[in-house]
Amino acid sequence: MQDQLSRFIFENTPIRGEVVRLEATWQSVLERHDYPVALRHILGELMAAAALLTATLKLDGALVLQIQGDGLVSLLVVECNSDMTMRATAKWSDELPVEESLDRLVGNGKCVITLLPSEGQSYQGVVPLEGDSIAEIISGYMARSEQLDTVLWLASNDRNAAGMLLQKLPDQPLQDDDDWNRITQLGGTVKPHELLELSAQTLLKRLFFEEDVRLFEPQEVTFSCPCSRAGVANVLRMLGKEEIAKLVDERKRIEVHCEFCNQRYEFDKIDAEQLFVTDIAAPGGETRH
Numbered sequence: 001m002q003d004q005l006s007r008f009i010f011e012n013t014p015i016r017g018e019v020v021r022l023e024a025t026w027q028s029v030l031e032r033h034d035y036p037v038a039l040r041h042i043l044g045e046l047m048a049a050a051a052l053l054t055a056t057l058k059l060d061g062a063l064v065l066q067i068q069g070d071g072l073v074s075l076l077v078v079e080c081n082s083d084m085t086m087r088a089t090a091k092w093s094d095e096l097p098v099e100e101s102l103d104r105l106v107g108n109g110k111c112v113i114t115l116l117p118s119e120g121q122s123y124q125g126v127v128p129l130e131g132d133s134i135a136e137i138i139s140g141y142m143a144r145s146e147q148l149d150t151v152l153w154l155a156s157n158d159r160n161a162a163g164m165l166l167q168k169l170p171d172q173p174l175q176d177d178d179d180w181n182r183i184t185q186l187g188g189t190v191k192p193h194e195l196l197e198l199s200a201q202t203l204l205k206r207l208f209f210e211e212d213v214r215l216f217e218p219q220e221v222t223f224s225c226p227c228s229r230a231g232v233a234n235v236l237r238m239l240g241k242e243e244i245a246k247l248v249d250e251r252k253r254i255e256v257h258c259e260f261c262n263q264r265y266e267f268d269k270i271d272a273e274q275l276f277v278t279d280i281a282a283p284g285g286e287t288r289h
């Protein structure tokens, strides 16, 4: 089955939801770095959460979801674009215990969500890390920062990363006060293996068999890292010709490493000189004709 995100609504209520299941996308992240077991599952859940949030915020652009802490795991980052391409990475110190709770791994820290629309201002929301799961942290963020009642369930193993989100639409009063409680309680009966293994259709039927659920066409999710040699060259040009020449003299070559996809870009002396002989004037660089 393809990696998919599916949206659904509960008819005649202001409640909507999404389910996502990632396999190839998740495998693309795992095969690029040797993540310790304890960290892997958190990162998988964070990927599923980022896909769900990107879809729910109806953003045209990119969403960057970060967990920063002072513990053994200092950083988890997932980037998801509105076309549902994603990438992820993490920073951790040498030895991680195999079994460890999220708050002990990450320590004190914050959850940062950055929205980078294709046009217009970027937006950043920050909340302290409260809760002992990614799902709790994200629910807390949505309540505080977006004032949206949102509940999530996430799961991840070495094969899949998956999740489900339920949200009460703002500014639309519930006709029946009990709807939200009943539907989130039904959602709460979901088991991790159901999220990881069942299709959206089967999952929703199993959880909400007495509810009137409308499931929309799924959207495909894929791994993609937009880094490129040309992009790295642009960054190097900004350092300026002299600085680059100095770096090449010291180290024979400049190596730049993309932390998301693990791609290495090397620039030797000739490549470095080539950076500054294009016709396009680059900031901080000189242009020769």
Ligand SMILES: [Zn+2]
Binding pocket: 225, 226, 227, 228, 258, 259, 260, 261, 262, 263
């Ligand atoms: Zn990359």
